[in-house]
Amino acid sequence: MTSSSLDKINSSKANKKRSNKGQKKKEAAETAPIFLRKTYHMIDTCDEDIAGWSDDGLAFVVKDPELFASEIIGQFFKHNNFSSFVRQLNFYGFRKIKSDPLRLRDAVDDNESKYWKFRHDKFQRGRPDLLSEIRKSNHTEAAEKKEVDALRSEVYELRSKINSMAKDMERLTSLLQSVVAAAPGLTGEASIAPPANHNKKRKITPLP
Numbered sequence: 001m002t003s004s005s006l007d008k009i010n011s012s013k014a015n016k017k018r019s020n021k022g023q024k025k026k027e028a029a030e031t032a033p034i035f036l037r038k039t040y041h042m043i044d045t046c047d048e049d050i051a052g053w054s055d056d057g058l059a060f061v062v063k064d065p066e067l068f069a070s071e072i073i074g075q076f077f078k079h080n081n082f083s084s085f086v087r088q089l090n091f092y093g094f095r096k097i098k099s100d101p102l103r104l105r106d107a108v109d110d111n112e113s114k115y116w117k118f119r120h121d122k123f124q125r126g127r128p129d130l131l132s133e134i135r136k137s138n139h140t141e142a143a144e145k146k147e148v149d150a151l152r153s154e155v156y157e158l159r160s161k162i163n164s165m166a167k168d169m170e171r172l173t174s175l176l177q178s179v180v181a182a183a184p185g186l187t188g189e190a191s192i193a194p195p196a197n198h199n200k201k202r203k204i205t206p207l208p
Contacts, residue, residue, distance in 0.1 A: 018200060032131030035088055038076040040128055054117065057125030062116040084117070093137050094118045178195055 030037075036187040043060045046052055050072060051062045062068050062082075077085070086096075097117040122130040 032128075032134065033092075036092065036123070036131045036134055037128075039089075040123070040131060042072060042076045044125075046086070053125040059117055059119035062118075065114075065116055079153070089118055091136050092134050094120045094123070 043051060043053060046068075050064050050068050051060065053060050065082050069080050069085075073082065073085055074080040095118065099118055120134060122134045124130060
């Protein structure tokens, strides 16, 4: 077998290996939670003046939160609430990176102090295959369950109060109907009642 044939075989194997690797990455990305996939695509395609990847690609930066909320979030999610978006990031273990106060000396740095920068070890530019490895933390799941239980308890209490108020309204309605029904009889009795002094005789004092 010639060296040329060996080169072709090795090249074919390498291409097949790269193809398989690319397919596995694609499949891994497709199994990631929908929120993470949408967020990744949103950052990857966003106007860089509004939001985008950091220079090293290991974090993403929201430069204009108000514009990001009003024009970008709604394109990918059923809301345009920046706080809700941040809360979801926290659920998946993203960390907000604070600006270094020692660098805030000029106008450019002052603008950067208003940026929102988020980082997760598995959320990187060019690596959507890592998204499937991101999971909600146990602490977050426990907090969510506690919040749901609290809401259920509150709903149960509200329903109990509403049922109690409905019963009170029924009793008041019944009492009012009874009063209205008895009113004509009371009026009739009052109209035929004799004056207080009707049967009394006037006493006449004789002249001296």
